[in-house]
Amino acid sequence: MLGGRRCLGLAAFVAALFLVADAGVTSRYRRKLEATADMPLDADVFRVPPGYNAPQQVHITLGDQDGTAMIVSWVTPNELGNSTVMYGGAPDKLELRAEGVHTRYDYFNYTSGFIHHCVLRNLKHSTKYYYAMGFGHTVRTFWFTTPPKPGPDVPYKFGLIGDLGQTFDSNITLSHYEQNGGDAVLYVGDLSYADNHPLHDNNRWDTWGRFAERSAAYQPWIWTAGNHELDFAPELGETTPFKPFAHRYPTPHRAAGSTEPFWYSVRLASAHVIVLASYSAYGKYTPQWAWLQAELRRVDRKVTPWLVVLMHSPWYNSNGYHYMEGETMRVQFERWLVDARADLVLAGHVHAYDRSRATRRSGRPASATPRSTSGTGRTPTTPGTATRTAQRSSPTASGSQTGTGCPRRTTTPTRDFFFFSFPTATILHLSLLLLRG
Numbered sequence: 001m002l003g004g005r006r007c008l009g010l011a012a013f014v015a016a017l018f019l020v021a022d023a024g025v026t027s028r029y030r031r032k033l034e035a036t037a038d039m040p041l042d043a044d045v046f047r048v049p050p051g052y053n054a055p056q057q058v059h060i061t062l063g064d065q066d067g068t069a070m071i072v073s074w075v076t077p078n079e080l081g082n083s084t085v086m087y088g089g090a091p092d093k094l095e096l097r098a099e100g101v102h103t104r105y106d107y108f109n110y111t112s113g114f115i116h117h118c119v120l121r122n123l124k125h126s127t128k129y130y131y132a133m134g135f136g137h138t139v140r141t142f143w144f145t146t147p148p149k150p151g152p153d154v155p156y157k158f159g160l161i162g163d164l165g166q167t168f169d170s171n172i173t174l175s176h177y178e179q180n181g182g183d184a185v186l187y188v189g190d191l192s193y194a195d196n197h198p199l200h201d202n203n204r205w206d207t208w209g210r211f212a213e214r215s216a217a218y219q220p221w222i223w224t225a226g227n228h229e230l231d232f233a234p235e236l237g238e239t240t241p242f243k244p245f246a247h248r249y250p251t252p253h254r255a256a257g258s259t260e261p262f263w264y265s266v267r268l269a270s271a272h273v274i275v276l277a278s279y280s281a282y283g284k285y286t287p288q289w290a291w292l293q294a295e296l297r298r299v300d301r302k303v304t305p306w307l308v309v310l311m312h313s314p315w316y317n318s319n320g321y322h323y324m325e326g327e328t329m330r331v332q333f334e335r336w337l338v339d340a341r342a343d344l345v346l347a348g349h350v351h352a353y354d355r356s357r358a359t360r361r362s363g364r365p366a367s368a369t370p371r372s373t374s375g376t377g378r379t380p381t382t383p384g385t386a387t388r389t390a391q392r393s394s395p396t397a398s399g400s401q402t403g404t405g406c407p408r409r410t411t412t413p414t415r416d417f418f419f420f421s422f423p424t425a426t427i428l429h430l431s432l433l434l435l436r437g
């Protein structure tokens with residue numbers, strides 16, 4: 001029964017991709033409407049690591065645009081502790097050393113632990129590094145592999161997750177992602193949903209950090225700010241948008257010429273990834289507007305033939321929920337992305353999977369350009385894969401479909417994540433993990 005349903009969904013999906021047929025619903029699956037419960041504070045995934053002042057919520061973030069720097073972040077709960085990271089090619093040979101900085105913040109009556117950020121620089125490409133922190137109290141050791149040097153035919157496998165949260169389903173989503181093993185996560189916003197708790201209970205930022213550590217300490221997640229990162233609560237006297245998020249999740253925005261951590265870019269293998277901020281100003285003359293205009297000129301398609309754009313709020317959305325919320329940004333930026341021939345525009349927010357067909361067409365067969373996908377941590381998946389080969393040569397890009405101003409779309413409600421990889425400059429493989437129906 002389950003298997004049959006899954007095959008049906010798979011077949012429908014493949015047909016939709018290859019034939020780029022009429023718009024329609026490609027799956028009969030409907031996710032449950034009721035919200036799933038957050039895992040309780042004493043859940044195993046939230047466990048505080050043993051040892052006095054042990055580093056927790058460890059995660060890594062790309063530290064530059066070319067994969068030769070990594071930001072290591074962690075929290076020490078009891079006292080400041082040591083911000084040094086020791087690292088090297090083997091766990092018992094951590095001969096390199098970097099000094100970090102720390103920060104803290106208050107949120108209403110919550111005071112954060114000591115949040116450390118330490119940048120490891122001059123790393124070699126495609127190299128496994130072990131790293132440790134917590135010296136003087138409890139030392140913990142992790143590892144990561146640096147991305148390959150950017151280039152047109154460099155394979156790399158991206159995971160795509162959004163709206164993860166910390167429900168029981170979030171845990172299943174993360175487990176499925178781990179089992180299927182991407183190299184980095186494009187995270188399209190909404191991390192902890194701490195703001196759903198009374199007083200925006202920032203302890204839920206801590207539990208989320210501990211929950212995500214099992215992946216985010218070992219491979220970079222490319223962060224996008226969603227509405228649940230705003231934590232704007234004047235009723236609590238909290239009027240600085242993104243306060244918890246900005247303290248906890250740095251991005252390499254300066255390396256990308258950006259003045260704020262919420263919009264920036266990275267280059268990973270054959271992809272130039274631009275992260276946009278749905279909840280920061282993007283009108284004409286604003287810093288984000290000016291940055292994106294300059295950034296699109298910096299994209300070098302000879303080095304990174306794939307141009308991928310992330311944002312939280314989708315520009316097209318067939319779901320009633322959040323209808324038209326992305327519209328003003330679409331009006332501002334869509335033409336630029338069409339002209340820049342962006343290959344993929346990925347968004348979160350609606351907790352459903354939507355994709356449009358190619359939104360700009362030439363005389364050649366259009367390849368479907370997934371426009372808006374939303375992972376959600378709210379629904380369990382059963383892995384299955386569909387692989388698609390797209391000819392990059394046709395100028396498919398995001399943008400309104402010629403003639404109608406509104407791209408046709410296909411809808412597949414709620415996938416929790418999918419993978420894509422660019423094995424060469426002209427082939428895109430999409431692997432979709434299908435839902436248990």
Ligand SMILES: *[C@@H]1O[C@H](CO)[C@@H](O)[C@H](O)[C@H]1NC(C)=O
Pocket residue numbers: 109110199
């Ligand atoms: C913050 O205030 C809430 C509501 O008054 C209370 O339940 C909670 O214990 C307080 N937390 C701290 C750390 O004081």
Ligand SMILES: *[C@@H]1O[C@H](CO)[C@@H](O)[C@H](O)[C@H]1NC(C)=O
Pocket residue numbers: 082083084086135136
């Ligand atoms: C931090 O730990 C490193 C590595 O063990 C050590 O060399 C350094 O002296 C420590 N710093 C402080 C301030 O204790």
Ligand SMILES: *[C@@H]1O[C@H](CO)[C@@H](O)[C@H](O)[C@H]1NC(C)=O
Pocket residue numbers: 039043044045168171172175
């Ligand atoms: C979360 O998933 C992991 C890995 O599958 C499992 O070991 C753990 O028990 C799960 N925890 C909860 C609270 O669901």
